Amino acid sequence: MKPIEELQKLVNTELSKISYPQHPKNLYMPIQYILEGNGKRLRPLLLLLTHQLYNDNLLLAIEPALGIEMFHNFTLVHDDIMDKSDMRRNKATIHKKWNENVAILSGDAMMILSIRFFLHLPAHIQSKAIDLFTKTAIEVCEGQQYDIDFEKHTTVSKTEYMTMIRLKTAVLIACSLSMGALIAQAHPYDIELLYEAGIELGLAFQLQDDLLDIFGQQELLGKTIGNDIINRKKTYLYILAYELANAEQKKQLDYWFNQVNVSNNTRIQEVKKIYTQLNIEQHTNQQIQFYIHNCLNKIDSLNVPYNPKLILKDFIFQLIARKK
Amino acid sequence: MKPIEELQKLVNTELSKISYPQHPKNLYMPIQYILEGNGKRLRPLLLLLTHQLYNDNLLLAIEPALGIEMFHNFTLVHDDIMDKSDMRRNKATIHKKWNENVAILSGDAMMILSIRFFLHLPAHIQSKAIDLFTKTAIEVCEGQQYDIDFEKHTTVSKTEYMTMIRLKTAVLIACSLSMGALIAQAHPYDIELLYEAGIELGLAFQLQDDLLDIFGQQELLGKTIGNDIINRKKTYLYILAYELANAEQKKQLDYWFNQVNVSNNTRIQEVKKIYTQLNIEQHTNQQIQFYIHNCLNKIDSLNVPYNPKLILKDFIFQLIARKK
Numbered sequence: 122m123k124p125i126e127e128l129q130k131l132v133n134t135e136l137s138k139i140s141y142p143q144h145p146k147n148l149y150m151p152i153q154y155i156l157e158g159n160g161k162r163l164r165p166l167l168l169l170l171t172h173q174l175y176n177d178n179l180l181l182a183i184e185p186a187l188g189i190e191m192f193h194n195f196t197l198v199h200d201d202i203m204d205k206s207d208m209r210r211n212k213a214t215i216h217k218k219w220n221e222n223v224a225i226l227s228g229d230a231m232m233i234l235s236i237r238f239f240l241h242l243p244a245h246i247q248s249k250a251i252d253l254f255t256k257t258a259i260e261v262c263e264g265q266q267y268d269i270d271f272e273k274h275t276t277v278s279k280t281e282y283m284t285m286i287r288l289k290t291a292v293l294i295a296c297s298l299s300m301g302a303l304i305a306q307a308h309p310y311d312i313e314l315l316y317e318a319g320i321e322l323g324l325a326f327q328l329q330d331d332l333l334d335i336f337g338q339q340e341l342l343g344k345t346i347g348n349d350i351i352n353r354k355k356t357y358l359y360i361l362a363y364e365l366a367n368a369e370q371k372k373q374l375d376y377w378f379n380q381v382n383v384s385n386n387t388r389i390q391e392v393k394k395i396y397t398q399l400n401i402e403q404h405t406n407q408q409i410q411f412y413i414h415n416c417l418n419k420i421d422s423l424n425v426p427y428n429p430k431l432i433l434k435d436f437i438f439q440l441i442a443r444k445k
Numbered sequence: 446m447k448p449i450e451e452l453q454k455l456v457n458t459e460l461s462k463i464s465y466p467q468h469p470k471n472l473y474m475p476i477q478y479i480l481e482g483n484g485k486r487l488r489p490l491l492l493l494l495t496h497q498l499y500n501d502n503l504l505l506a507i508e509p510a511l512g513i514e515m516f517h518n519f520t521l522v523h524d525d526i527m528d529k530s531d532m533r534r535n536k537a538t539i540h541k542k543w544n545e546n547v548a549i550l551s552g553d554a555m556m557i558l559s560i561r562f563f564l565h566l567p568a569h570i571q572s573k574a575i576d577l578f579t580k581t582a583i584e585v586c587e588g589q590q591y592d593i594d595f596e597k598h599t600t601v602s603k604t605e606y607m608t609m610i611r612l613k614t615a616v617l618i619a620c621s622l623s624m625g626a627l628i629a630q631a632h633p634y635d636i637e638l639l640y641e642a643g644i645e646l647g648l649a650f651q652l653q654d655d656l657l658d659i660f661g662q663q664e665l666l667g668k669t670i671g672n673d674i675i676n677r678k679k680t681y682l683y684i685l686a687y688e689l690a691n692a693e694q695k696k697q698l699d700y701w702f703n704q705v706n707v708s709n710n711t712r713i714q715e716v717k718k719i720y721t722q723l724n725i726e727q728h729t730n731q732q733i734q735f736y737i738h739n740c741l742n743k744i745d746s747l748n749v750p751y752n753p754k755l756i757l758k759d760f761i762f763q764l765i766a767r768k769k
Contacts, residue, residue, distance in 0.1 A: 222527040266472040
């Protein structure tokens, strides 16, 4: 049983040990480039943490953990093209550093490579693992499509938003949690329970992301505050605020959110003012606590050894207390 | 044992029977749109044709055949973005009919879905099938990257060109041929032999494509003649011509190939004139015959029943006599 720091090191070491063909350079260099970035490695860690609930030997679990990290990075590469993002984790995005074609194609290669990390599993586990993984991967695409579609909607309901982030963010986190158990050949009941716990964690994680964007501290976050407001992204905060606002506040929110003739800074400050009036930070934190509570309840009801469960729960606490 | 026409009908019927979720529309409608196009269905047909060399029951082979067709169409969708192609099979390309983001994302979904068509196979076959398929898929990405890279090279050698088309075109055809045998649990020797036959066929197929682009008949081809010259694509014909040309012909070829101040029609006519002087059509046809000869030799040495082998060989003859 390994503590979190050791698992983190393990993931980073194994990621850096992946060997790529020398050619074509423009296909493989971008893959190395993005995987060298200092990501949180959240998904592979969750996979390893749930695997060691059932099996101390991580040998079978490492490659699938890398596969899920590879897949996650593929989604970042393609999302960054679609969102026209220039920077990611303080580095130029692939389509900026190279070009859009390179980003499309190296993303495609990452997607395909991610599957190949499952091919070392014994055949009977492999089939189930690839089924879960590809089902999840399709849902992530659906989530991204809803996210793009919502940009053109004048209003997005809370239900629509939660459906979108469930697909775009939560299912891959759920897949990671349950994959660790699946590979360890845990009971189907546990695999399912960990999936459900992962959905709750994923929703909490995304709301936390929405919250940090405006209520986080810039120096800790390492990126500009208020990006979502700058990009007029209808996040959980915005949707909740619009739901709770009175007629006058709604008018103000509409005005500042969509205003084009003032500086972004003014727009951010004015929207934040309305969020503060409506206690959006507190409401969102309550919702996050609700999901985390559900997540931990599900984990608690797993019949697994105390110590590795504690490590998993500790990681979830860290995650939700994160400042970046 | 089914004749080609029946297999063709089967592939088209099964493709049209694939059911997609209703939402998100912008993810799934483009997939249906491109798969409704009247493709040749070359790859799924080859898979079914080699499968029935070993097993008359096509039940296991149909889904992987659809998976390979889905994957092939994914490559078309992403290649069309990269090549900025507006039309494909007489229809607007997805990034033109919708937009680039829709084309990236529905392409991604097609790539992932293509894997899911292998999940009904028994576990021990499935693992080998997905291994072959994803290995091939990565190579196709490598081929596309070389193709893009070559646009910026002033010269491309014949060896470089053959490496590129081997990856971009031939390996997927080889994968299709050997996959049929793999799923039928043929002897590894046969699976390998069919792979090699597929490489030869794939190279012949691509040279045929290069040839038809300029020596084909527009009314049969259903697209403009000389596209490769318009786009200054260094095809087999161009590379061969440059190899065979004397100093004066090289100068002429350089001049007309790269000229920007004359109509495309003039450029096409002048380049074609040089090709004709150098007997490029005949030389290329000879090379195609060479690859087809190798391909058929390999197929002949398979110890399989006469009739289904005849159907496969007949299809290869049809393919190489094609006018479009």
